[in-house]
Amino acid sequence: LILEITLLLIIVLMSIYLARHYIFTFTVLFLPQRRTSPKPKTNDHYFSVSVLIPALDEERVIGRILQRMTELTYSKEKLQVIVIDDASKDRTFEIAQSFAEKFNFIQVVRRDFINGRAGKAEALNEGLKHATGEIVYCFDADYYPQLDILEKLTAYFADPKVGAVQGRVTVLNEPYSLITRLVTMERTGGYRVNQQARDELGLIPQFGGTVGGFRRDLLESLGGWDSSILAEDTDLTFRAYLAGYKVRYVNEAECYEEAVEGWRSYWHQRSRWAKGHMQCAFKNMLPFLKCKRILLREKVDGFLVLSIYFVPLLILLSLILNVTLFFVGSFGQSTFLNIAMLLSVYSVTGGLAPFFEVGIGAYLDQRVRALWLMPMLVLLIPLNIAICVKAFLDLCVSKINGNNNHKWMKTCHNGNGNCYITNQRDKIFE
Amino acid sequence: LHSDVIVERLKKKPDFLHPIFGAIITGYLLLLFLLYRVNTAIVVSVATFDFLFVSLIFPLKGSIFHKVILLLTGNLAGFIWNLLQFQLADVIAYFLGGAFSIVFSIASLILNYIWIVSFWSLALSILTRKNLRKEEPTNS
Numbered sequence: 001l002i003l004e005i006t007l008l009l010i011i012v013l014m015s016i017y018l019a020r021h022y023i024f025t026f027t028v029l030f031l032p033q034r035r036t037s038p039k040p041k042t043n044d045h046y047f048s049v050s051v052l053i054p055a056l057d058e059e060r061v062i063g064r065i066l067q068r069m070t071e072l073t074y075s076k077e078k079l080q081v082i083v084i085d086d087a088s089k090d091r092t093f094e095i096a097q098s099f100a101e102k103f104n105f106i107q108v109v110r111r112d113f114i115n116g117r118a119g120k121a122e123a124l125n126e127g128l129k130h131a132t133g134e135i136v137y138c139f140d141a142d143y144y145p146q147l148d149i150l151e152k153l154t155a156y157f158a159d160p161k162v163g164a165v166q167g168r169v170t171v172l173n174e175p176y177s178l179i180t181r182l183v184t185m186e187r188t189g190g191y192r193v194n195q196q197a198r199d200e201l202g203l204i205p206q207f208g209g210t211v212g213g214f215r216r217d218l219l220e221s222l223g224g225w226d227s228s229i230l231a232e233d234t235d236l237t238f239r240a241y242l243a244g245y246k247v248r249y250v251n252e253a254e255c256y257e258e259a260v261e262g263w264r265s266y267w268h269q270r271s272r273w274a275k276g277h278m279q280c281a282f283k284n285m286l287p288f289l290k291c292k293r294i295l296l297r298e299k300v301d302g303f304l305v306l307s308i309y310f311v312p313l314l315i316l317l318s319l320i321l322n323v324t325l326f327f328v329g330s331f332g333q334s335t336f337l338n339i340a341m342l343l344s345v346y347s348v349t350g351g352l353a354p355f356f357e358v359g360i361g362a363y364l365d366q367r368v369r370a371l372w373l374m375p376m377l378v379l380l381i382p383l384n385i386a387i388c389v390k391a392f393l394d395l396c397v398s399k400i401n402g403n404n405n406h407k408w409m410k411t412c413h414n415g416n417g418n419c420y421i422t423n424q425r426d427k428i429f430e
Numbered sequence: 431l432h433s434d435v436i437v438e439r440l441k442k443k444p445d446f447l448h449p450i451f452g453a454i455i456t457g458y459l460l461l462l463f464l465l466y467r468v469n470t471a472i473v474v475s476v477a478t479f480d481f482l483f484v485s486l487i488f489p490l491k492g493s494i495f496h497k498v499i500l501l502l503t504g505n506l507a508g509f510i511w512n513l514l515q516f517q518l519a520d521v522i523a524y525f526l527g528g529a530f531s532i533v534f535s536i537a538s539l540i541l542n543y544i545w546i547v548s549f550w551s552l553a554l555s556i557l558t559r560k561n562l563r564k565e566e567p568t569n570s
Contacts, residue, residue: 375550
């Protein structure tokens with residue numbers, strides 16, 4: 001009976017996740033946009049902004065983003081670009097320095113080998129010390145933003161309740177391999193539908209750590225990025241809400257990224273996300289649920305967001321329970337199992353989002369061919385289960401050992417995305 | 431980069447008469463399945479497909495005729511797919527014994543996923559392409 005009740009509870013939780021994603025999809029697809037997008041203001045009213053670009057061994061891509069920074073339409077008088085060279089062993093510093101010599105709004109901060117290479121959060125905190133802008137943006141070195149992205153994002157800070165904004169991430173090197181294509185679909189579902197719906201419904205859009213910005217005073221009052229958490233961006237999102245601020249998602253502010261190109265890189269990146277997210281859940285869940293100034297709907301969404309990386313664990317648990325119940329000879333095997341399993345599977349594909357969310361994202365982007373690849377998302381189900389189980393076990397082991405220093409696994413960028421930016425190629429490499 | 435104008439045009443006003451029509455057809459089909467005592471697992475799998483199809487694809491832009499054809503094709507394919515699956519499972523279980531049914535129940539989950547996602551996404555891509563073709567002359 002205990003096994004059956006446990007299985008039933010898991011199914012209920014799966015159903016809640018499924019219903020949540022269904023509501024998101026329906027909202028984005030059919031409900032008219034309720035929350036208005038502010039229009040970018042004139043030059044005189046711009047906030048001053050600092051863009052932090054942490055870079056560790058990024059010689060293949062750093063030139064591309066710095067070239068793009070020089071082309072941004074945002075007033076250069078109000079723009080400060082800080083490259084934080086995190087003790088790179090390649091030519092990252094030299095390339096960044098060459099830009100700093102040509103453009104006075106670009107600055108390079110070099111970390112030494114004693115303090116450097118300790119993770120993105122540490123590098124960003126170093127950059128924050130040098131930032132002078134009212135708004136602090138973060139861009140990863142492999143990113144390639146729209147020319148007017150800062151205007152689009154900054155406009156939202158006119159509302160004093162907005163503490164952070166997040167732009168949309170799309171994949172630059174999509175045709176490179178199967179994994180880049182699958183990541184593109186994940187991104188489409190995650191940003192175009194999930195984040196957008198959460199913003200429209202007044203829930204908890206997440207600050208993704210890149211293509212996003214924070215008020216500097218808020219960031220400083222929160223103590224910057226928490227370097228003990230691997231998902232320092234999610235952690236910051238929840239701390240901002242606890243401090244009484246909101247995060248807004250800006251779908252029209254788009255930025256290209258170089259997605260991971262191989263299964264190994266995917267594994268490492270997602271393991272870091274899973275572990276970091278779980279750390280965040282342990283750290284923020286209780287304070288978030290107890291906080292009185294947070295609305296009930298935000299609490300419910302926050303709970304589901306923080307628990308999302310535990311869902312694959314539950315799926316594995318439901319499989320084990322089903323096998324056990326089979327051997328025990330328990331009730332209504334086929335129908336019950338079928339419903340349970342269908343729900344489980346639909347809750348996790350494509351970056352922990354169900355396939356219909358990904359599909360509708362592709363539809364809204366008019367990506368006909370991307371839709372043909374959707375059955376391949378099935379490959380990500382066992383992978384996500386394995387990743388989350390390993391991340392959970394790693395966390396448990398480190399808790400038992402008392403070792404809370406989790407190693408930051410950097411994602412390698414090969415610069416293969418350069419070939420998709422034809423009009424920029426010559427400028428970057430001249 | 432995608433223009434919000436295109437998205438707004440795609441969103442437009444959802445046609446809620448289409449899903450009502452789709453729901454009637456689905457109800458009729460499922461009733462037929464139940465009357466003929468089709469395996470419950472097949473009904474569950476087809477009903478899941480129908481729900482996602484009718485509620486998310488039927489309100490989109492496109493002709494009702496195409497949507498109904500795609501829905502019926504999906505149902506037929508799902509029915510045959512599941513039937514073959516169960517026949518095959520019976521044959522294998524005959525040789526391997528009862529323990530195979532637990533392997534099958536997990537495998538059928540993936541097999542169900544494949545047909546549902548394939549037909550759902552195929553239908554969506556056909557509708558998207560038809561919409562894009564209609565837009566082309568006006569754009570030019």
